[in-house]
Each structure stands twice: as C-alpha cells, then as structure tokens.
Amino acid sequence: MTELPLDQVRTLLAVVDEGTFDAAAAALHVTPSAVSQRVKALEQRTGRVLLMRTKPVRPTESGQVVVRFARQLTTLERDAQRELGLAARPHGTRLPIAVNADSLATWFLPALTRVPQSPPICFDLHREDEAHTAALLREGKVMAAVTSSAEPVVGCTVRPLGLARYLPVASPRFAAHHLSNGPLERCLPDAPVILFDRRDELQDRFVRSLTPDGSGAGRLRHHVPTSEGFCDAVAAGLGWGLVPEPQAEPLLQSGALTQLSPGRPVDVPLYWQQWKLDVPALELVAKTIAAAAAESLHTPD
Amino acid sequence: MTELPLDQVRTLLAVVDEGTFDAAAAALHVTPSAVSQRVKALEQRTGRVLLMRTKPVRPTESGQVVVRFARQLTTLERDAQRELGLAARPHGTRLPIAVNADSLATWFLPALTRVPQSPPICFDLHREDEAHTAALLREGKVMAAVTSSAEPVVGCTVRPLGLARYLPVASPRFAAHHLSNGPLERCLPDAPVILFDRRDELQDRFVRSLTPDGSGAGRLRHHVPTSEGFCDAVAAGLGWGLVPEPQAEPLLQSGALTQLSPGRPVDVPLYWQQWKLDVPALELVAKTIAAAAAESLHTPD
Structure with a gap:
C-alpha cells in the first residue's frame, strides 16, 4: 500500500464528519483551501476519487476505505495517548454507534448508561433503520451497530442480541x-x-x-x-x-x-456488529449491550 | 416555459420519492428502463440535468423546481378528483410536513390528531432539525414545515408560531x-x-x-x-x-x-412555512397547528 500521509487522512475524515470543506477547516483550525489541497493530494496519491462533492460531501467507495482507516487510527492513537498519560485534557474515547429508533426508545439507552464512565467514553449515537445500519458500518461512519443483518460487514464481527x-x-x-x-x-x-x-x-x-x-x-x-x-x-x-x-x-x-x-x-432478530479492533472501550460497551439485550429481548425458540 | 409532459414529471417525482429507478419502476408498475427513458427525455426537453445519480438519487437545483411542480400538480389533481367524485378509493390528501424532533415529541403530534379526518388526510412527517427544514421546502420534499427561519422560502408564506x-x-x-x-x-x-x-x-x-x-x-x-x-x-x-x-x-x-x-x-422562535397553494387540507392543518402552538409555546415579550 502506498503510504498515506496522516494529516491528509485526518483531513478527509474531518470533511466527511463535518459535511463540508468549510466546516472541516473550522474544526481543524486551517483554511478551507488547505483542506481542499490535502484532499486533492490524497486523491492524487491513491489515484482514486475519494469524495463526492455533494452537500454534504459523501465518501466514494474508495473514500470509505480511507475513512474507516482514519477512524480506526484515531481511536487507537487516543487509547495509546491515554495509556501514556499524554492526553492534555480528558477527551474520552469517541464511539460512533448506529442504533435503530425503536431500540433507542426502549432497551438501548438504559443499557448504555450502565457502562462505567472512567475512563470517559463519548457516545456518538446515530439513529438509523435496523435494515440500513450495515451501510454506516461499511462506510466507516460508525464502529458498531445494532442491525437486523446477520451477515457480517467486511472487517466486522457479529453476535446475535435477541428478538x-x-x-x-x-x-x-x-x-x-x-x-x-x-x-x-x-x-x-x-x-x-x-x-x-x-x-x-x-x-x-x-x-x-x-x-x-x-x-x-x-x-x-x-x-x-x-x-x-x-x-x-x-x-x-x-x-x-x-x-x-x-x-x-x-x-x-x-x-x-x-x-x-x-x-x-x-x-425482528437484532444483531450487534462491530469492527475487529482491539479497543477496550468498544469491548466494554459490547458486553454491557449484549447483557442488557439478553434481559430485554426475546430468545428464539 | 417548454411544455412538460406530465407522465415524465410524475416519473421524476416517483424516482425522487422512492430513491432509486428500480423502486420508482415498482411503484409506477413500469420497467426500470421506461423510468430511465422518461427521466432522460425530460432532461433533454428542459436542457438541464435534473437528477444526481447518487444512492438515493437527489434532484439537482433544476430538478427541485420540477419536483415541487410535480407535487403541487398531484395535490391539486387529487383535490379536483375528489370534488368531482372521481376518486376510485379514498386516497386521502397526502401532506408531507417537516417537523423538528422536539416539536414532534411535545406539542406537534397532539395538535395533528385534532385535525378532522373527513375527508381523510395522510400525514407524511419528516423529522428534521428546525434550522434545516427550509432546505426540504426548497427542494419540494415537503409542503409545509415547522422551522426556525423567519425568512420565507421562495413560493412560501410564513407565520410565527411562538417560542x-x-x-x-x-x-x-x-x-x-x-x-x-x-x-x-x-x-x-x-x-x-x-x-x-x-x-x-x-x-x-x-x-x-x-x-x-x-x-x-x-x-x-x-x-x-x-x-x-x-x-x-x-x-x-x-x-x-x-x-x-x-x-x-x-x-x-x-x-x-x-x-x-x-x-x-x-x-427558540418557531415559524410555520407552507407553499402558496390553495389546498383546503393544508389550510386546515395550518390553522389547527397555529392554534395548538399558541397554547403550548411561549409568546415573545
């Protein structure tokens, strides 16, 4: 794999997360033209178009691969910083998770509040139809999802939660x-x-x-x-x-x-899918969610 | 204005509403290639690209004008059919309305249930941030919206609801x-x-x-x-x-x-914006919503 300059990779992630070049520039404290140049440079290096210039911008299929990589990178880096005591201010591990509205309204949120908050974990919940959460996993938008799909997304593990x-x-x-x-x-x-x-x-x-x-x-x-x-x-x-x-x-x-x-x-059978990534916070959440689901959902006959 | 063949206009609307050419074909009971041909014919006639071929497809700015026209047309046509007693089965006037989540969770839904249901009205609610509902109005996705923007969208009227x-x-x-x-x-x-x-x-x-x-x-x-x-x-x-x-x-x-x-x-000040369109069902809903808002929201000093 060609080496991917990390500032460019991070910039791409910011553009996808913030939705526009301008918003990404504000979040990164650089000029919009710097953002645009970095994304172009990354596209030239990979030889692929990475972003569709829609409003909000959307990653192409190749872009999704880079975004997933960027998010995994950020998470691992933050874990390492915290273990080394290098985090200036407590950031909290950010866990983007997709959940269907009905789970969010019933069993999911009480389960999340049971997750111990030290070290702090920031829950970045995305409300999405259980039949469509797989797309968010594939695009790298979320690290885990409550989904109705038993078929694991590439790079993910899957476990049944119940009915x-x-x-x-x-x-x-x-x-x-x-x-x-x-x-x-x-x-x-x-x-x-x-x-x-x-x-x-x-x-x-x-x-x-x-x-x-x-x-x-x-x-x-x-x-x-x-x-x-x-x-x-x-x-x-x-x-x-x-x-x-x-x-x-x-x-x-x-x-x-x-x-x-x-x-x-x-x-409706529900499953937990998550990236194969050794992040303690993610594992902690996965375990807590699975235990809460076992209490709240029905078991197949 | 060049004449717009109505079957093509309706087809464009179906593609935007259903999200893909295949789904539109299923909804219209025609083949996907017929859908694709009609959209292409309409693009040639107007000399504009009307759809971005994303997933789901999205109307371009020119496409939004046609979509808004198509939706107004459908609504007026249905009203006329019903007045003429031509409606085979009660369809109900379909009213797509954008509402912010907090209004939907508090005062909005009890208000909607007060709207008399004869003739029937189908509420097609879209949950959207109050700062972004204006975009849905502009795109022609909804006919009315609860919004935080006092600036009327082109072709819309606006009235304050309260704080x-x-x-x-x-x-x-x-x-x-x-x-x-x-x-x-x-x-x-x-x-x-x-x-x-x-x-x-x-x-x-x-x-x-x-x-x-x-x-x-x-x-x-x-x-x-x-x-x-x-x-x-x-x-x-x-x-x-x-x-x-x-x-x-x-x-x-x-x-x-x-x-x-x-x-x-x-x-946060809220406003009701709606298309300038003489549809009795829309007017009935607007009045009911305004009355409920007056009871539930605060009035400016």
Missing part, C-alpha cells in the same frame, strides 16, 4: 370503527395505517402474512418518524401499527390500546 | 459531581454534555452566553439523536443538556432533574 417483539395494536375506538365489520384479514388492508417512514415494511409484511392474496397494508398511510410519536399516533387513533412490546404493554394494560391479533406478534 | 423554551438541566448527582466546585461559567465548559447531533448548537450557544471569553461547551460530548433519548440521557446523568420545558417540567418536579441556571431559559 425485538412488535405487537399489532390500535386504539379501541379505531378498532371499533375500522376493524369490526368482518375478519381482520378483510378489514386491515383498508384501514388507515401508521408507518415509521418510507422504508418501514413491517406493517405491509404483517398484512401480507394474513391475507391469502398477499396484498399489503392500506393506502391511507401516515408517516410518523419517531418511535414515541409512532406509538402516540396509534394511541390517538390515527391508524393501526406495529408497536414495540415494551411501549405497547402499559398502554394495553391501561386500555389505551387493544391487540389486533393476540398471540401473533412480529419478531 | 420553544429550553431549560439547562442535569441530574442532581451529575450537578453535585461536575458543577459544584465553582461558579457555573467555570464548571460548565469542562463538564460532559449531551448534544442531539452534530448540528445541535444550542448547548454551545448557552455556554458562550455565560463565559466572557466565549468558549463553547466541553469536549466530552455525547450525541443522542432522539428527543426522548436526549432527555433520558440527561436524567441518567450522562451529561447536562438543554431539554424542552414540557419534557423537563415533570422531571424537575419529581427531583430527577435540577435546573442549572434558574430564570435563564433559552428560547
């Missing part, structure tokens, strides 16, 4: 109005439904599993892209939806929600 | 450990802090307003990119942070949080 359980629910008033004129498989495809966002396929998959002709959920679709907002919207009667069990339970008990198909939950 | 109030808070244990060895302006810059994400400048601005030398918040920074997660992380003692008043209040009363600087809240 996240979703319950099909609606408000009792909604159910009486929209779902009482026939069997569920006939009413549900026409009833208003809440989706998290455009990439949320859970509701469609559930309806398809009920109907023999395999049609999806209805055309009256609301998108509510926060985990708590999703649950609130279902409880308010805007539509039916699949709500994480820990959020649904108290509302089922209070009568604010009713189950549409008791005993037929939807289970 | 969202944030309180600087921490857990009592955190305050005793990190903030009791001197005056706040000296302790706060060194204490661990929670930010929503990289674009969250609220905490830095608050610290700068306290310190005479204008330095920002500390270097031990956690990023917790959900509104409820942010509040939970502060309550769990991971760091201090600026929490929306409605979320902070109950925790201050129960003693789970303590105010760092009573009587010095941070107020």
Whole structure:
C-alpha cells in the first residue's frame, strides 16, 4: 500500500464528519483551501476519487476505505495517548454507534448508561433503520451497530442480541370503527395505517402474512418518524401499527390500546456488529449491550 | 416555459420519492428502463440535468423546481378528483410536513390528531432539525414545515408560531459531581454534555452566553439523536443538556432533574412555512397547528 500521509487522512475524515470543506477547516483550525489541497493530494496519491462533492460531501467507495482507516487510527492513537498519560485534557474515547429508533426508545439507552464512565467514553449515537445500519458500518461512519443483518460487514464481527417483539395494536375506538365489520384479514388492508417512514415494511409484511392474496397494508398511510410519536399516533387513533412490546404493554394494560391479533406478534432478530479492533472501550460497551439485550429481548425458540 | 409532459414529471417525482429507478419502476408498475427513458427525455426537453445519480438519487437545483411542480400538480389533481367524485378509493390528501424532533415529541403530534379526518388526510412527517427544514421546502420534499427561519422560502408564506423554551438541566448527582466546585461559567465548559447531533448548537450557544471569553461547551460530548433519548440521557446523568420545558417540567418536579441556571431559559422562535397553494387540507392543518402552538409555546415579550 502506498503510504498515506496522516494529516491528509485526518483531513478527509474531518470533511466527511463535518459535511463540508468549510466546516472541516473550522474544526481543524486551517483554511478551507488547505483542506481542499490535502484532499486533492490524497486523491492524487491513491489515484482514486475519494469524495463526492455533494452537500454534504459523501465518501466514494474508495473514500470509505480511507475513512474507516482514519477512524480506526484515531481511536487507537487516543487509547495509546491515554495509556501514556499524554492526553492534555480528558477527551474520552469517541464511539460512533448506529442504533435503530425503536431500540433507542426502549432497551438501548438504559443499557448504555450502565457502562462505567472512567475512563470517559463519548457516545456518538446515530439513529438509523435496523435494515440500513450495515451501510454506516461499511462506510466507516460508525464502529458498531445494532442491525437486523446477520451477515457480517467486511472487517466486522457479529453476535446475535435477541428478538425485538412488535405487537399489532390500535386504539379501541379505531378498532371499533375500522376493524369490526368482518375478519381482520378483510378489514386491515383498508384501514388507515401508521408507518415509521418510507422504508418501514413491517406493517405491509404483517398484512401480507394474513391475507391469502398477499396484498399489503392500506393506502391511507401516515408517516410518523419517531418511535414515541409512532406509538402516540396509534394511541390517538390515527391508524393501526406495529408497536414495540415494551411501549405497547402499559398502554394495553391501561386500555389505551387493544391487540389486533393476540398471540401473533412480529419478531425482528437484532444483531450487534462491530469492527475487529482491539479497543477496550468498544469491548466494554459490547458486553454491557449484549447483557442488557439478553434481559430485554426475546430468545428464539 | 417548454411544455412538460406530465407522465415524465410524475416519473421524476416517483424516482425522487422512492430513491432509486428500480423502486420508482415498482411503484409506477413500469420497467426500470421506461423510468430511465422518461427521466432522460425530460432532461433533454428542459436542457438541464435534473437528477444526481447518487444512492438515493437527489434532484439537482433544476430538478427541485420540477419536483415541487410535480407535487403541487398531484395535490391539486387529487383535490379536483375528489370534488368531482372521481376518486376510485379514498386516497386521502397526502401532506408531507417537516417537523423538528422536539416539536414532534411535545406539542406537534397532539395538535395533528385534532385535525378532522373527513375527508381523510395522510400525514407524511419528516423529522428534521428546525434550522434545516427550509432546505426540504426548497427542494419540494415537503409542503409545509415547522422551522426556525423567519425568512420565507421562495413560493412560501410564513407565520410565527411562538417560542420553544429550553431549560439547562442535569441530574442532581451529575450537578453535585461536575458543577459544584465553582461558579457555573467555570464548571460548565469542562463538564460532559449531551448534544442531539452534530448540528445541535444550542448547548454551545448557552455556554458562550455565560463565559466572557466565549468558549463553547466541553469536549466530552455525547450525541443522542432522539428527543426522548436526549432527555433520558440527561436524567441518567450522562451529561447536562438543554431539554424542552414540557419534557423537563415533570422531571424537575419529581427531583430527577435540577435546573442549572434558574430564570435563564433559552428560547427558540418557531415559524410555520407552507407553499402558496390553495389546498383546503393544508389550510386546515395550518390553522389547527397555529392554534395548538399558541397554547403550548411561549409568546415573545
């Protein structure tokens, strides 16, 4: 491998993290033209285009390799500095981790707060759909991820966390109005439904599993892209939806929600993927997360 | 203006909404090559590149104009169909709206559920930083937005909603450990802090307003990119942070949080921006939101 000048590598990382050349310049305390020159020099040296000049900039596939290298480098360097007592001020090891919104809203954050904070660890959480966290790992944006993909990303290890359980629910008033004129498989495809966002396929998959002709959920679709907002919207009667069990339970008990198909939950397997990198802070977090997941998630039969 | 063939315009919109040519083809029930041909034909006719072929694709500046036109067209057409009784199945008027996470977690969703649902309205909510919702309006991705920008986006009207109030808070244990060895302006810059994400400048601005030398918040920074997660992380003692008043209040009363600087809240003005477009559903939502904001937000002195 051609030698990669570390100032150039670090500059590339800053541009990707900050999103623009100007912001990277401010973060590095250099001029924007110095940033631009370093990135160009690195592109000439590697003979590859490393950045797409979009807004925000995005690394190309080759750029992603350099970014991942840069992040691993920074982490190892900081660990070494701290062990040598060279860190001027406590920085904390920065751990960028991708987590899906529902895990973040239920079991993940209480688990993180259990991680001992000495030496300090800075959690840099990225909220991302569990089906798309693998991309962030591949791009080098995060060092670890809660993902629904069992297939390890190149350079990563994977371990199963358990099953996240979703319950099909609606408000009792909604159910009486929209779902009482026939069997569920006939009413549900026409009833208003809440989706998290455009990439949320859970509701469609559930309806398809009920109907023999395999049609999806209805055309009256609301998108509510926060985990708590999703649950609130279902409880308010805007539509039916699949709500994480820990959020649904108290509302089922209070009568604010009713189950549409008791005993037929939807289970989504979750995995922990992380870079193969000997960073004590990462290992500590991985262990704490796995233990918390074992308590909070369901185990496969 | 050269005439824009409507099937091509709609195809462009589908590609932008679905993110890829393949997904747009599936949504339109045509082949991917038909999608690609239509987009190319539209680019030749307008003499402009309309799409950046990234993943997901993004409209260029010219493309954004066409997308906005396409979305306005679709909305008007659907309204006309419904008035003429031509809608085969109730589709509902689709209203894409951008909202910042804190509004979504506090006053916005209860307001939306007050909007009468006959004829049905589908809420397509996009969660976006209040400082960046203007971009979604400009790109034609949303028809309306809760934003911190008073400057109307081209083709939009703007009305003030009120002030969202944030309180600087921490857990009592955190305050005793990190903030009791001197005056706040000296302790706060060194204490661990929670930010929503990289674009969250609220905490830095608050610290700068306290310190005479204008330095920002500390270097031990956690990023917790959900509104409820942010509040939970502060309550769990991971760091201090600026929490929306409605979320902070109950925790201050129960003693789970303590105010760092009573009587010095941070107020962020919020505005409603929407396309100048005569759509009854949009007007209905705008009125309901404005009324709810007047109840929930603070009024400027």
